[in-house]
Amino acid sequence: MKRYFRELSVVGALLAVLLGLGLFAPAFFSPQPLLSLVTREAPTLVVACGMACVIITRQIDISVGSMFSVCSVCAGLLVARGWPLALVLPASVGLGALFGAFNGFLVAVLRLPSIVVTLATMVTLRQGLNLIRQGEFVNLPDHVQWFGLTQTAGQLVLVGAALGLLVALAWSMRHLAAGRYLYAVGTDTEAARLAGIRPQLVTLLVFVLIGALTGLGAMMNLAQSPQVQPLTGNGLELKVIAAVVVGGVAISGGRGNLWGAFAGLLLLACVSPALTHLHVEAYWEKAVQGAIILLAVVADGLRSRKIHH
Amino acid sequence: MSSPLLALRQLVKNYGGVRALRGVDFDLHPGEVHALLGENGAGKSTLIKIVTGAHAPDGGTITLAGQPVADLTPASARALGIACIYQQPALFPDLTVAENLALRLDSTTAHTRVDWTARRNRATSLLARIGAAISPDTEVSALSMPEQQLVEIACALGSGARIVIMDEPTASLTQKEQHLLYAVVHDLRKNGVGIIYISHRLEEIFALADRVTVLRDGQSVGTHAVGDINEAGLIRLMVGREVAQIYPAAESAPGATVLSLRGLGCTASGVHDVSFDVRAGEIFGLGGLVGAGRTELARILFGLTPADSGQITLTGETLHLRSPQDAVAHGIAYVPEDRRRHGIVLELPIAQNITMAVHRRLFPTTWLRFGAERALALDYIRDLAVKCAGPDAPGSSLSGGNQQKVALSRWLATRPKLLVLDEPTQGVDIGAKSEIHKIIRRLAEEGLAVILISSDLPEVIGMSDRIGVMAHGTLRAILPGGSDPHTVMAAALGTAA
Numbered sequence: 001m002k003r004y005f006r007e008l009s010v011v012g013a014l015l016a017v018l019l020g021l022g023l024f025a026p027a028f029f030s031p032q033p034l035l036s037l038v039t040r041e042a043p044t045l046v047v048a049c050g051m052a053c054v055i056i057t058r059q060i061d062i063s064v065g066s067m068f069s070v071c072s073v074c075a076g077l078l079v080a081r082g083w084p085l086a087l088v089l090p091a092s093v094g095l096g097a098l099f100g101a102f103n104g105f106l107v108a109v110l111r112l113p114s115i116v117v118t119l120a121t122m123v124t125l126r127q128g129l130n131l132i133r134q135g136e137f138v139n140l141p142d143h144v145q146w147f148g149l150t151q152t153a154g155q156l157v158l159v160g161a162a163l164g165l166l167v168a169l170a171w172s173m174r175h176l177a178a179g180r181y182l183y184a185v186g187t188d189t190e191a192a193r194l195a196g197i198r199p200q201l202v203t204l205l206v207f208v209l210i211g212a213l214t215g216l217g218a219m220m221n222l223a224q225s226p227q228v229q230p231l232t233g234n235g236l237e238l239k240v241i242a243a244v245v246v247g248g249v250a251i252s253g254g255r256g257n258l259w260g261a262f263a264g265l266l267l268l269a270c271v272s273p274a275l276t277h278l279h280v281e282a283y284w285e286k287a288v289q290g291a292i293i294l295l296a297v298v299a300d301g302l303r304s305r306k307i308h309h
Numbered sequence: 310m311s312s313p314l315l316a317l318r319q320l321v322k323n324y325g326g327v328r329a330l331r332g333v334d335f336d337l338h339p340g341e342v343h344a345l346l347g348e349n350g351a352g353k354s355t356l357i358k359i360v361t362g363a364h365a366p367d368g369g370t371i372t373l374a375g376q377p378v379a380d381l382t383p384a385s386a387r388a389l390g391i392a393c394i395y396q397q398p399a400l401f402p403d404l405t406v407a408e409n410l411a412l413r414l415d416s417t418t419a420h421t422r423v424d425w426t427a428r429r430n431r432a433t434s435l436l437a438r439i440g441a442a443i444s445p446d447t448e449v450s451a452l453s454m455p456e457q458q459l460v461e462i463a464c465a466l467g468s469g470a471r472i473v474i475m476d477e478p479t480a481s482l483t484q485k486e487q488h489l490l491y492a493v494v495h496d497l498r499k500n501g502v503g504i505i506y507i508s509h510r511l512e513e514i515f516a517l518a519d520r521v522t523v524l525r526d527g528q529s530v531g532t533h534a535v536g537d538i539n540e541a542g543l544i545r546l547m548v549g550r551e552v553a554q555i556y557p558a559a560e561s562a563p564g565a566t567v568l569s570l571r572g573l574g575c576t577a578s579g580v581h582d583v584s585f586d587v588r589a590g591e592i593f594g595l596g597g598l599v600g601a602g603r604t605e606l607a608r609i610l611f612g613l614t615p616a617d618s619g620q621i622t623l624t625g626e627t628l629h630l631r632s633p634q635d636a637v638a639h640g641i642a643y644v645p646e647d648r649r650r651h652g653i654v655l656e657l658p659i660a661q662n663i664t665m666a667v668h669r670r671l672f673p674t675t676w677l678r679f680g681a682e683r684a685l686a687l688d689y690i691r692d693l694a695v696k697c698a699g700p701d702a703p704g705s706s707l708s709g710g711n712q713q714k715v716a717l718s719r720w721l722a723t724r725p726k727l728l729v730l731d732e733p734t735q736g737v738d739i740g741a742k743s744e745i746h747k748i749i750r751r752l753a754e755e756g757l758a759v760i761l762i763s764s765d766l767p768e769v770i771g772m773s774d775r776i777g778v779m780a781h782g783t784l785r786a787i788l789p790g791g792s793d794p795h796t797v798m799a800a801a802l803g804t805a806a
Contacts, residue, residue, distance in 0.1 A: 174677075175676045176677065180657075183654075183656075187657070188650060188651070190650070190651055191652075191653075192654075193613075193633060194613075195665045196634055254656055
């Protein structure tokens with residue numbers, strides 16, 4: 001209980017917000033808008049899972065937004081050319097994994113700092129996409145949105161897929177040796193090496209993982225609208241990192257879990273509709289989100305000071 | 310002689326429960342080179358830290374030129390003319406030599422305008438005074454270690470220091486650079502500077518120093534003019550005590566040869582020409598002073614810094630160890646020196662720490678089985694008597710001795726043939742120490758070949774069946790267990806006593 005205090009306090013905050021909404025704005029809980037809200041966050045959740053793994057390993061990947069855009073546009077073009085979704089999905093995941101492998105190679109093998117490496121790939125991919133596509137939208141065939149199902153069915157499929165993936169990854173982090181390796185490397189690379197773990201391989205693979213998950217997230221986004229706009233992933237990296245940090249994953253590595261990241265994401269996602277329902281001006285959204293992030297970071301700072309003194 | 314520049318009386322310093330200094334007296338006169346000698350852990354570093362103001366003493370007095378000084382801080386020590394030249398120079402690598410000197414010597418505020426010409430001129434003249442051929446415009450990162458040391462000395466000169474502390478200044482110097490340094494020492498002495506000179510090289514002490522003080526177990530055991538004492542006398546003072554503790558003795562004779570090293574070397578870590586055998590059931594101690602190359606040798610055996618010459622044979626098989634994974638796969642286990650950082654992961658529960666190196670064996674199916682992990686952890690907790698709240702308690706909740714037992718458990722779980730222990734009882738209290746000794750002996754009795762690296766002289770003599778003594782990156786002697794401590798110390802110092 002004490003061990004998961006940090007995660008539980010985020011869940012507590014989330015429940016408090018939901019309770020407040022239930023009392024003052026019960027309209028928030030009407031099924032269809034709520035399902036739409038959750039569906040919009042499904043791709044973000046998938047990417048956030050990858051980001052949690054990366055940050056636990058004491059790295060960071062700020063190129064997810066650009067990778068997301070590139071994967072979305074590429075997948076959209078393939079779909080528009082008549083490729084079946086069953087082929088486009090692995091193509092998008094594979095493309096993301098390839099970008100991830102490139103980042104991972106530079107970080108793990110050449111030992112460059114991940115913030116600089118992924119900053120470079122972020123800018124390169126974004127500007128490359130602008131250059132080639134000139135901001136042009138990709139129009140998708142009708143059968144793509146909601147996989148040709150009804151909207152509700154499609155939304156349920158997407159939310160179900162994201163939650164299924166969350167459960168699978170969270171389970172793996174706890175029940176596979178690989179999960180432990182992430183924590184060990186994130187806590188102390190040299191200690192992990194002396195325990196016979198290969199920190200470089202672990203680092204490389206965690207970047208491949210976040211790349212693949214970003215490719216998957218792009219596909220889940222693609223299925224939600226009739227067209228792909230090339231700026232779709234802009235700002236995703238900040239959203240995802242914020243969710244992970246609010247959820248109790250220590251930016252210094254080695255601590256946190258995916259459930260916390262999930263709670264953090266939901267908490268931040270509730271802010272905007274909560275403000276709307278409570279008739280507060282939408283300009284406050286970013287300020288409130290920023291305050292939540294600051295609170296989380298301060299809490300972590302105080303916590304680690306308590307441990308070290 | 311004139312009144313002393315520096316007088317320390319009954320200096321006491323405790324770190325937690327460890328008494329690092331227990332009443333040390335020390336005098337330094339102007340124009341004197343006073344050597345400080347002692348085994349690892351005798352209290353030399355603590356003494357320096359107190360004199361330079363880095364640590365406050367728990368008792369005793371410090372008198373500088375007749376004035377008692379209380380509350381010495383690093384800044385006030387420098388202002389009072391105390392300068393220290395460390396083995397590892399603390400310079401800013403990306404600034405030039407002149408800028409480094411200016412940072413230390415000028416008391417500027419942020420809006421002071423920098424006089425570049427004056428800076429350069431002063432740097433040039435200081436460097437010239439010690440005969441160093443270094444341009445003031447060189448960036449420090451481009452200098453070799455001895456050159457950086459010379460910059461430190463120039464800095465001490467420039468600050469007008471009256472007391473200069475040199476901590477093993479010649480450890481990384483070539484013959485020519487050493488002579489340059491000796492000339493600087495003579496020059497400083499002529500100018501009335503007092504020098505505290507720390508060195509393990511006895512011949513250097515006899516050549517340079519006026520007096521020598523020997524520290525042992527945090528006490529000064531004797532101050533002599535170098536003319537009044539010889540090498541054997543110094544070694545006797547350094548070792549001094551009887552081997553008081555009782556060490557568990559071997560009950561059975563060692564078995565077949567497990568590890569055999571022939572001419573092993575690694576240029577990168579400075580180890581060369583190491584040859585010895587270790588047999589099953591044998592504890593092979595590695596003694597020597599800090600920096601003699603013992604940890605470096607252990608890192609070669611664990612594949613961390615692969616050897617580039619010589620041969621490693623383990624149970625008849627020639628090995629090329631290129632990574633820790635290789636070493637683990639062949640049955641070599643290494644319990645590293647820095648227990649709190651590298652031995653265990655403090656944030657993780659005990660059980661996870663114990664199973665960290667054996668995931669593949671313990672969990673043949675891909676997922677973890679918490680039951681099996683717990684059972685294994687409980688086995689070792691019981692077997693090695695780890696005092697803890699349970700297998701789920703974090704490593705940080707344990708005392709030093711119990712952390713070491715967990716680190717040991719991790720490697721015993723790999724069922725190794727060869728166990729390399731690097732300072733296994735460092736910073737461990739006396740009770741846990743003898744428990745760990747019993748465990749090591751029992752492991753050897755069970756047929757493990759053990760290499761025990763220890764800077765604790767009585768421990769390495771008392772525990773080992775044979776003792777390899779290292780100095781300057783190579784094996785100097787192999788002595789029988791229970792040897793005379795003087796013989797071991799003489800070998801470690803590289804003299805024939």
